[in-house]
Amino acid sequence: MNLQTVHSILLAISYSQAFQYTELAQYVDDHQEEYVEALRDWVAVESDSSNIFKRPELHRMMEMVAQKLREMGGTVELVDIGEQELPDGQTLALPKVVTAQFGSDPSKHTVCVYGHVDVQPAKLEDGWATNPYNLTDIKGNLYGRGASDNKAPVLIAIIRTSTAFMWLYFYISLPQTITDLPVNVKFLIEGMEETGSNGLDAFILAQNDTFFSDVDYIIISDCGWLSRRPALTYGTRGNCYFFAEVEGPKQDLHSGVYGGTVIEPMTDLIGILDTLISPSGKILIPGIREAVAPLSDEEWKMYQDVEFNLDHYKNETGVNQLMYNNKVDLLAHMWRYPTVSIHGIEGAFSDSGTKTVIPAKVTAKFSIRQVPDMDPAVVKKQVTDYLYSVFAKRKSPNSLKVTMVIGAKPWLADTQHPLYEAGKAAVQRVFNMDPDMIREGGTIPIARTFQDVTGKSIIMMPIGGFDDGMHSQNEKISRYNYIEGTKLFIAYLNEVAQIKSTSV
Numbered sequence: 001m002n003l004q005t006v007h008s009i010l011l012a013i014s015y016s017q018a019f020q021y022t023e024l025a026q027y028v029d030d031h032q033e034e035y036v037e038a039l040r041d042w043v044a045v046e047s048d049s050s051n052i053f054k055r056p057e058l059h060r061m062m063e064m065v066a067q068k069l070r071e072m073g074g075t076v077e078l079v080d081i082g083e084q085e086l087p088d089g090q091t092l093a094l095p096k097v098v099t100a101q102f103g104s105d106p107s108k109h110t111v112c113v114y115g116h117v118d119v120q121p122a123k124l125e126d127g128w129a130t131n132p133y134n135l136t137d138i139k140g141n142l143y144g145r146g147a148s149d150n151k152a153p154v155l156i157a158i159i160r161t162s163t164a165f166m167w168l169y170f171y172i173s174l175p176q177t178i179t180d181l182p183v184n185v186k187f188l189i190e191g192m193e194e195t196g197s198n199g200l201d202a203f204i205l206a207q208n209d210t211f212f213s214d215v216d217y218i219i220i221s222d223c224g225w226l227s228r229r230p231a232l233t234y235g236t237r238g239n240c241y242f243f244a245e246v247e248g249p250k251q252d253l254h255s256g257v258y259g260g261t262v263i264e265p266m267t268d269l270i271g272i273l274d275t276l277i278s279p280s281g282k283i284l285i286p287g288i289r290e291a292v293a294p295l296s297d298e299e300w301k302m303y304q305d306v307e308f309n310l311d312h313y314k315n316e317t318g319v320n321q322l323m324y325n326n327k328v329d330l331l332a333h334m335w336r337y338p339t340v341s342i343h344g345i346e347g348a349f350s351d352s353g354t355k356t357v358i359p360a361k362v363t364a365k366f367s368i369r370q371v372p373d374m375d376p377a378v379v380k381k382q383v384t385d386y387l388y389s390v391f392a393k394r395k396s397p398n399s400l401k402v403t404m405v406i407g408a409k410p411w412l413a414d415t416q417h418p419l420y421e422a423g424k425a426a427v428q429r430v431f432n433m434d435p436d437m438i439r440e441g442g443t444i445p446i447a448r449t450f451q452d453v454t455g456k457s458i459i460m461m462p463i464g465g466f467d468d469g470m471h472s473q474n475e476k477i478s479r480y481n482y483i484e485g486t487k488l489f490i491a492y493l494n495e496v497a498q499i500k501s502t503s504v
C-alpha cells in the first residue's frame, strides 16, 4: 500500500466519523424512486383498522413492516397483543405490534420511533379522483390512502435507519465509506391507531422495564405542518368517541304505511344529537367547558407567532365562513378547546335514491376532542348522564344505549426540552428556516400513555403537508415532503446524538 492510499483511507475514516449530511442527502435524492416504490407497496394494502372484514389485510401489513425492517438490518419481533372485543361481544385478533432495534451501543442515546400503518376507510365512490390504494403521482403529489397518515413517515424513519446508509459511495478516491447511526434506534409500529390504539396501553405497561428500559426519547411523526413552513408539534388533543343507539320497531317499516303511527328512532336520535352543540360551536353538555384549562398569556403569544393565513385555510377547507375570524381564536379552537363532531349514523339510509323506510335501529357516532384538563372518564359520565336525561324528557317508548368506545387523553410537551432544540437545528439544516411551534387538533391516542407510563420525553416532528387531506378524499404526500422529510430525519437523529446525557 503506498502512502497516498494510506492517506486516502485515513481521510475516509475521519470523514466517516463526521456527520455526512450532504452525502446522505444526495443519497436520498438519488434513491428517490425506490422510496416512492416502497410507499406504493404499502399504500396498496387496505389496512383499514375500523373495518373488521379488512383485518386479514391489516395482519398482512404488519408482516410487510416486519419484513422491511428485517431487510434494512434490524432485529425484529412481531408481538401478539391479544384480542379486541367487538360491540356484539365477539372477539377478533388484534394486529401484532412490530418492534425492531438498530444498534445497542451504550455510549449512544437510544430513540424509539413510534408510528402506525393502519388507515381510515376510503372508497373510490367517496369522491376520490384516483384509486385510493394505487399510489398515483400527479404533478409531484403522491395520492393514496395512508400516504401521509402515516405510511410515508414510518417509511422515512425506516429508510434513514437502513444499513444501506452505512455503505455509501463516496466522492473521494475510495469506493465506499461507512457511516454509522448516530443513535441507537428502536421501532414500535402498530396497526390500530385510527381506532384508538387498542391493546397498546397494556403492551407499553408490560414492556416498560424491558423494551423501554434503555429508551431515552420517543419520536412520533404522525401529523402535518400548518402552512408551507416546517413545524414541530408540542401538543395533541385527545378524543372520546361515542355510540348512541336508539332502537324501536322490530324491523324497518314502510314510512307510508306506518309513518305517523310509531315514534321513529331516527327522530329521537336527531333530537338528542341536536342538544350536544349549539350552531355557534358552544358545547351544551354540562361540565365540559368548565373543565378546560384557561388560555395563558404565554400560549396566546405562541399562537401569535405561528405562520397561518385565514384566507388560505378557508380555501383549503372550501368554506366561505369560519367559526372565528382571527388567527389566535381559530388556532386555539383547533388545538386547545374541545369540540363535538358528529361522524355518521349507522342503520340510516345513505345510498343515492329515495328509499322510503323508517329505520328500526340507528346508531349515531360522535366524538369530543379532549384538551387539558379534561378527563375521559369524567367526560364519559357527563355525556351519558346528559343524553339519558335529554332522552327521558322526550318520553319516547324507544330505547337508548350510549357507549364510549375510545377514551384518549390529550398530550402536551415542554417546548424548552433539548429534543425541541435539536428539532429546530435539524429544520434549520434542511430547510434553512425556523420551524413553527404548533399543536395538533387530532389525536395520537398513545402519546399520553408513553408520557405517563415510560416517563420519557416525546417530540412530534411532522412530515406531512398542511394540505395532505388526511382522513379525507384524495389524501396525498408531496414528493417534496417525502424526500425532504427523509433528510429531516437524517439531520434530526444527528442533532439528538448531540444532546447532553443529563436531559431526560
Ligand SMILES: C[C@H](N)C(=O)N[C@@H](Cc1c[nH]cn1)C(=O)O
Pocket: 149, 193, 194, 195, 196, 222, 223, 239, 241, 406, 408, 440, 441, 442, 443, 444, 445, 470
Ligand atoms: C393525528 C393522527 N394522524 C390521527 O389522525 N389520529 C386519529 C386518531 C383517533 C382519534 N380517535 C380515533 N382515532 C384522529 O385524530 O382522528
